[in-house]
Amino acid sequence: MILGSDAMKPLLPLSFAFALLGSSPALGQGALVSDAFGLFDPADAPARMAWSDHHQVISGLGVSEAGASPAGRPEALLVHFGDKSLTAGGSSAEHMALILDAAGNLVADRTAVQLGAADGIVTVPTQDGRATRAVDPLDTVGTFSAWAQTGISGALRQSERLTYRVNAALNELAPGLVAAVAPLPGEANVSLPTAELTDLSGNVPPDGVSASLILSHANGQVTFVPAVLVGGELRAPFLTRDLSGSAEARLHMAYASSPVEAVEIAALEAAEPPRILAEHLPGLNASRILIGPFTTVDGFHLFDGSTVDIEVETAAGRRLSESTWLVDGLADVALPIRGAEYPLSVTVQSPLGTVTLSVDRALPRGSLPEDDR
Structure with missing residues (x-):
C-alpha cells in the first residue's frame, strides 16, 4: 500500500x-x-x-x-554521451548524468548538477535521478572531454571523464584537381595533384576518406582509379602505361565531384629499335619471325598483351601482314615465307611507334628460343 x-x-x-x-x-x-x-x-x-x-x-x-526513506546526498555520477562521433557544425548530442547516493538510490529531484563539455558548462536540475542537456559540436574538429559534477567543497562529487570526437563535415567537401603544367610521363606511376580538401569551416577530414578518379580518354577508353585522402590531399596513383594521349580527368566523392581537368599523357619512347631474327620451318615452307625486346627509355619491357602489327614485304614484292601480342617483350609470328624470298623488309607498329626492320636470311630450325605460349 x-x-x-x-x-x-x-x-x-x-x-x-x-x-x-x-x-x-x-x-x-x-x-x-x-x-x-x-x-x-x-x-x-x-x-x-x-x-x-x-x-x-x-x-x-x-x-x-x-x-x-529519502535518498542520501550524491555520491556517484555515471555519465553517458551519444553519439561519440559528431559532425562539425552539425546536430547536437545528448549528455546525461545519472546521480546516486551511497546506497545506490537515485538522488532527489532538483539536485543541481554541472554538465561540462567543449561548448561550456551548464547547470541542470535532476529529474528522476538524471540530469540531461544537449551538446553542440561547434565548428572545430578534435577530441574533447565531457563530465559531470555536483555538490560543493567537501561534498563535491565528480564523474569520470569520457571523450567524444568532432569530425569534418564530409557532405561539405568539394574535391578539385590542379591543372598539370606538362604532359605526364608515358610510363610511370603518377598521381594527379589535387586541391586541399576541407569542409566549409576549414576542417581537414580524417585520413582514409575514399574517392575515385575517372579518366575519359580521347579514344573512348575509360580508366577508373581508386583515391584515398592522406593529409588533406586526395591521392590516386596510377600507371600511365598504355594510356598515352589526351584525357579528361574528374574526381568523384559521395556528395560532390570536381570540375573536369584536361590531362595529357606522353607517348612511350623506345630505348632502341627492336631486333629481328627469322628461322626456317622446313616442313611448312614457312618462316618463324621473332621481334624484340620492345623496351622503353625507362628500361621496362612493354607489358604483356600489347598489340603489335607486322607487315612483311619479300624480295619479290609479295606482302603479308599479321597481328600478335607481346609476351616477355617479344613478338613471335609464323608466316608462309620460303627461304628463297629473303631478304625481307618488316614494318612493325607497336605502342612504341612504327619502325621498319630488315632480315637478310632465315636461320636453321632450332636457332631461336622455343615459343612457350
Missing part, C-alpha cells in the same frame, strides 16, 4: 514488513520486508533497508508504521 502524494513516484518501489506467526510485530523480530526485488530479512541485509522507497510495517494490529 502506498500512502500520500508520494504514490505517483514511479522509481520508488513499495516495501511491506510482515510479522511471522507467533512473532512480535516489531520490525527485526521475525519480520520480513518486501521491496521491488522481493522478500528479505532485515537482519541479513541491513544495508538494504537504506534503499529509498515507500514502506509499511504491518502487524496483526494493522498499519503501525508508514512513510518513505
